[in-house]
Amino acid sequence: MLQLISLLVENKPGALMRVTGVLSARGYNIESLTVARTLDPELSRMSIVVDIEPVQRGQLIKQINKLINVLQAADLTEAPAVRRELVLLRVRANMQDRAAILKEAEIFGARAVDSSVEGFALEATGDPEKLDEFIDVMKSYGEIEVTRSGLVAVSLEAKRLRLAPPIRKDLEMETETESVK
Amino acid sequence: MSAIVSGKTAATAATAAPAATAKTGTLMSGARMLLECLAREKVDCIFGYPGGVTLPFYDALYDHPIKHILVRHEQNACFAAEGYARATGKVGVCCATSGPGATNLVTGLVDAMMDSIPVVAITGQVSTKLIGSDAFQEADTFGITRSCTKHNFLVKKLSDLPQAVHEAFHIAATGRPGPVLVDIPKDVFQAQAHYAPVSAIHLPGYKIYVEGHAGQIRRAAQMIWDARRPMVYAGGGILAAGAADDLREFVERVNAPAVCTLMGLGALSSEHPNFISLPGMHGSYAANMGMTETDLIVALGVRFDDRVTGRLAAFAPHAKVIHVDIDPAEIGKNRAADVPIVGDVKRVLEKLNQTLAETAEDMKPKNAAARAAWRERIGEWRKEHPLEPESSTDQIKPQHLMAEIDRLSGGEAIVSSDVGQHQMWAAQFIRFQHPRLWINSGGLGAMGFGLPAAIGAQFARPDKLVFALVGDGGFQMSIPELATIANHALPVKIIVMNNGYLGMVRQWQELFYNNRLSAVQLDGFPDPEKLAGAYGFKGSTVENPAELRGALEAAVREPGPYLLNVRVASYENVYPMVPAGGAINEMVLGPPQPVEG
Numbered sequence: 001m002l003q004l005i006s007l008l009v010e011n012k013p014g015a016l017m018r019v020t021g022v023l024s025a026r027g028y029n030i031e032s033l034t035v036a037r038t039l040d041p042e043l044s045r046m047s048i049v050v051d052i053e054p055v056q057r058g059q060l061i062k063q064i065n066k067l068i069n070v071l072q073a074a075d076l077t078e079a080p081a082v083r084r085e086l087v088l089l090r091v092r093a094n095m096q097d098r099a100a101i102l103k104e105a106e107i108f109g110a111r112a113v114d115s116s117v118e119g120f121a122l123e124a125t126g127d128p129e130k131l132d133e134f135i136d137v138m139k140s141y142g143e144i145e146v147t148r149s150g151l152v153a154v155s156l157e158a159k160r161l162r163l164a165p166p167i168r169k170d171l172e173m174e175t176e177t178e179s180v181k
Numbered sequence: 182m183s184a185i186v187s188g189k190t191a192a193t194a195a196t197a198a199p200a201a202t203a204k205t206g207t208l209m210s211g212a213r214m215l216l217e218c219l220a221r222e223k224v225d226c227i228f229g230y231p232g233g234v235t236l237p238f239y240d241a242l243y244d245h246p247i248k249h250i251l252v253r254h255e256q257n258a259c260f261a262a263e264g265y266a267r268a269t270g271k272v273g274v275c276c277a278t279s280g281p282g283a284t285n286l287v288t289g290l291v292d293a294m295m296d297s298i299p300v301v302a303i304t305g306q307v308s309t310k311l312i313g314s315d316a317f318q319e320a321d322t323f324g325i326t327r328s329c330t331k332h333n334f335l336v337k338k339l340s341d342l343p344q345a346v347h348e349a350f351h352i353a354a355t356g357r358p359g360p361v362l363v364d365i366p367k368d369v370f371q372a373q374a375h376y377a378p379v380s381a382i383h384l385p386g387y388k389i390y391v392e393g394h395a396g397q398i399r400r401a402a403q404m405i406w407d408a409r410r411p412m413v414y415a416g417g418g419i420l421a422a423g424a425a426d427d428l429r430e431f432v433e434r435v436n437a438p439a440v441c442t443l444m445g446l447g448a449l450s451s452e453h454p455n456f457i458s459l460p461g462m463h464g465s466y467a468a469n470m471g472m473t474e475t476d477l478i479v480a481l482g483v484r485f486d487d488r489v490t491g492r493l494a495a496f497a498p499h500a501k502v503i504h505v506d507i508d509p510a511e512i513g514k515n516r517a518a519d520v521p522i523v524g525d526v527k528r529v530l531e532k533l534n535q536t537l538a539e540t541a542e543d544m545k546p547k548n549a550a551a552r553a554a555w556r557e558r559i560g561e562w563r564k565e566h567p568l569e570p571e572s573s574t575d576q577i578k579p580q581h582l583m584a585e586i587d588r589l590s591g592g593e594a595i596v597s598s599d600v601g602q603h604q605m606w607a608a609q610f611i612r613f614q615h616p617r618l619w620i621n622s623g624g625l626g627a628m629g630f631g632l633p634a635a636i637g638a639q640f641a642r643p644d645k646l647v648f649a650l651v652g653d654g655g656f657q658m659s660i661p662e663l664a665t666i667a668n669h670a671l672p673v674k675i676i677v678m679n680n681g682y683l684g685m686v687r688q689w690q691e692l693f694y695n696n697r698l699s700a701v702q703l704d705g706f707p708d709p710e711k712l713a714g715a716y717g718f719k720g721s722t723v724e725n726p727a728e729l730r731g732a733l734e735a736a737v738r739e740p741g742p743y744l745l746n747v748r749v750a751s752y753e754n755v756y757p758m759v760p761a762g763g764a765i766n767e768m769v770l771g772p773p774q775p776v777e778g
Contacts (some may be wrong), residue, residue: 010386014327014335018327021328025328052665055595059513059514062509062510066510067385067386068331068332071386113583127316163386164382164384164385164388164389166381166382167383168383168384169221169347169379170378170381
């Protein structure tokens with residue numbers, strides 16, 4: 001089954017590798033993964049969709065939570081959350097189809113972000129099933145090229161972020177350095 | 182403070198505030214700064230091997246009081262650091278150069294990861310501007326060691342170095358301990374900066390739950406009193422937490438039988454009347470029957486490893502489980518817990534003991550009769566199939582060897598074992614009265630571990646008798662370290678249990694592959710007298726059972742190192758044995774008996 005994981009991670013080199021390493025070490029395939037920084041530029045939000053046995057879901061969250069760079073890992077698979085995906089789609093369109101394409105795009109809430117004599121670049125957001133339909137419809141007009149963002153999600157529950165406090169180093173050690181002169 | 186401001190007058194040293202800014206600290210190289218940080222972490226010795234990019238570090242080390250032990254292979258630097266850590270509980274430190282040096286550390290890092298041993302590995306890296314250019318002796322150490330460390334650092338700026346080093350030690354030593362690697366490029370070692378001691382570290386995502394949940398601890402206490410056939414299952418977590426005394430108190434309060442895992446031997450003294458043996462694949466009949474028939478497992482700092490549980494679905498089928506561990510991911514990973522308690526096992530046992538003391542008067546009489554009957558039953562199992570060392574008058578039986586080492590040790594010596602049959606016999610027959618005497622590669626099962634780990638243990642505990650108990654296979658993986666032993670005249674007693682085979686593999690081939698002995702015969706073992714002599718110390722061979730005791734005593738009497746090659750029976754197998762995939766109560770108790778007639 002597909003599990004949706006939302007992570008708050010430190011925005012540091014290697015953080016992504018650590019997270020994907022937990023998945024690849026167990027042979028789980030990543031269906032989609034998005035990362036971008038949060039309001040706090042030192043942190044990033046990751047949304048990961050992974051193909052996994054249902055019984056392993058809890059264990060995976062625990063393993064990811066063990067990573068030093070991960071501040072919070074949450075399983076949003078069944079939790080109250082908004083899940084959306086963005087698709088950018090280029091469709092070749094001859095002159096007689098252009099009006100129909102735009103009309104169809106409007107039905108899916110998509111908009112044209114580029115237009116040329118060859119055709120359009122369209123942008124749509126929504127849940128993945130709706131976007132599948134949109135892509136199918138556009139295929140019927142001719143050759144298309146598609147880039148999907150992968151699922152991004154925001155939890156609708158307020159989750160308290162538990163963080164470890166700083167650890168003083170000066171008090172515990174200052175007296176000891178005398179001996180290593 | 183003084184080490185940091187050495188070179189200044191005492192007056193200026195006194196006025197330098199601990200929270201001094203970078204500009205007011207002493208100007209020094211990155212290499213020197215690393216040593217300052219190691220000194221603040223109270224590191225007294227480093228096991229390492231130099232190379233091109235660590236030249237600046239070794240130059241700074243030249244006249245620094247931290248002792249550097251030159252090993253003969255980087256893998257052994259990590260194993261020695263583990264031996265040091267396992268014998269003391271302190272962080273072991275190893276050091277290697279970039280590329281091949283770093284990749285040679287990998288087996289040791291995985292070993293430390295599997296057994297939760299605190300190790301900090303310092304590796305050199307090519308200069309920052311060369312990283313990613315396939316430079317000479319470049320390897321992606323940060324990437325390679327990601328999965329075999331608890332955490333790792335690539336320090337690209339000197340200003341980040343002190344913070345990274347202190348974070349590395351903190352992560353290695355706290356929570357569930359483990360290895361941490363700090364990769365330092367050559368130009369970072371060479372750069373100059375003002376050093377001010379780090380006043381605080383902050384790892385917001387590194388959460389450790391030390392105190393167990395009070396409600397869960399009360400529930401656990403109630404469940405313990407309600408149990409009719411309780412069993413204590415204690416592991417390496419007891420050692421890591423320094424909770425041996427609390428464990429003993431707990432076992433005595435409940436008067437429950439106890440097993441210690443391969444990693445936990447010594448957590449409860451092997452002499453304790455409630456101690457049975459190790460459980461699992463080569464556990465005793467009583468331990469495995471007890472684990473099968475119990476109605477309550479109190480699991481303390483253990484991880485329900487497959488070598489302990491056998492076929493998981495058939496493991497402890499009647500038991501409820503109280504599981505205490507500092508790593509939340511271990512709880513429920515293999516076996517569901519009825520009462521999960523995330524916390525430091527020492528703190529949890531302290532509170533649990535207190536709760537048990539408060540409730541004993543009312544609760545202890547409940548099930549007292551059932552529990553007495555349970556202890557009796559365990560006793561019967563022990564009598565039925567005791568773990569008893571065999572011996573013979575015409576060959577040295579391996580079990581006989583272990584019994585003799587046990588006699589010499591009296592439960593007090595450090596035994597650093599390699600991996601294989603000898604490890605299992607040692608775990609069965611050598612007793613340990615205290616924690617941190619039994620040192621072995623438990624989770625990873627890394628051959629070549631025993632000898633270098635003994636070196637680390639002997640440096641950590643110069644007062645202790647240290648046996649490196651190795652097979653003829655693992656010994657030949659670590660022969661280069663005889664030079665390290667000789668250089669420092671380390672009084673390690675190397676006991677080679679020599680059966681001429683990779684015994685454990687041979688045992689499996691005999692039992693499960695129609696005795697087709699494929700690639701397990703170890704011909705050409707070197708003459709131990711000549712081998713030890715080549716390194717400047719004594720060695721000998723013993724093969725007559727009547728001479729074994731004398732030979733071991735002579736080795737121990739020798740003030741320096743000693744290599745004793747013990748020729749043992751070649752075809753002996755370790756029993757009891759739970760075949761792979763079997764339930765632990767389906768033990769093979771001994772070799773098939775010859776058919777009469």
